[in-house]
Amino acid sequence: MGKKATKAADNMYYLARSEAAETNSDFSSREKAAEIIGIDRTRLARIELDTIPPYPEEVRAMAKAYNVPELCNSYCARECPIGRNSVREVSIDDFDRLALKVLGSLKDIDSLRASLIAISEDGVIEEKERPAFQEILDSLEKISVNAKALQLWAVKNIRIQQ
Template sequence: MGKKATKAADNMYYLARCEAAETNADFSSREKAAELVGIDRTRLARIELDTIVPYPEEVKAMAKAYNTPELNNSFCARECPLGRSSVSEVDIVDFDRLALKVLGSLKDIDTLRASLIAISEDGIISEDERPAFQDILDSLEKISTNAKALKLWAIKNIHIKEEDV
């Protein structure tokens, strides 16, 4: 890629385009990238410079063109008014680290299952059961986040279609 846009250096959309440019020189140029993504060049520049928030459709188009499915997740977790309170941002790392994170989050699944059964036996979550129930919810969130990261890694690196995962 030619010169780096210092004002956009930490923008996730700019960084995704830079990553895509490593394997496709067409993304080295904002003009060509905008054409391939289907976004006006000046709009893409404003998105990369953080002067405007992209529309979800634009994020989806960039994620697909740049082969960075994590953009969709990051948009939902950081910028979407609804997603900010309900979507956890995932960190896509190497496969071996992701696999270990998934396995680590699943190691206590039998304990979680037993605890959930014990809490739900009477159909009521009592005050003394609330901390254990919160631990269950926290563990399930960790499992969910790690599973999402592994799914995004598969979509990005071995080109599994999102609807197939």
């Protein structure tokens, strides 16, 4: 991709377009990228320069066009008023690293299951059970984040549908 836009150098939308330009020269220019995405060139420039936030449908269009599905996750985790409080941003590693993370987060699943059964059998989470319940929730969050990262890797690299 020709020259680097230094003002946009750390903008995730600019970085996604730059990554896409490595395999598709149409994304080397903001003009052609905007045309493919279906937005105005100046709007794309303002998004990449952080002067305006993108609309969710623009993020979805960029993620699809650039083949960077993690862009939607990053938008939800960083910019969406609701998502900022409920969505964890994930990073996509190489497949072997992701597979190990998923397997590592699942290694204690039997003890988590047994602990959850023990806590829930009376239908009440007692004060003394709260630390164990929090550990269960933390483990489930780790499993969820690792599973989402693996899913995004699959969407990006082998075109598995989301």
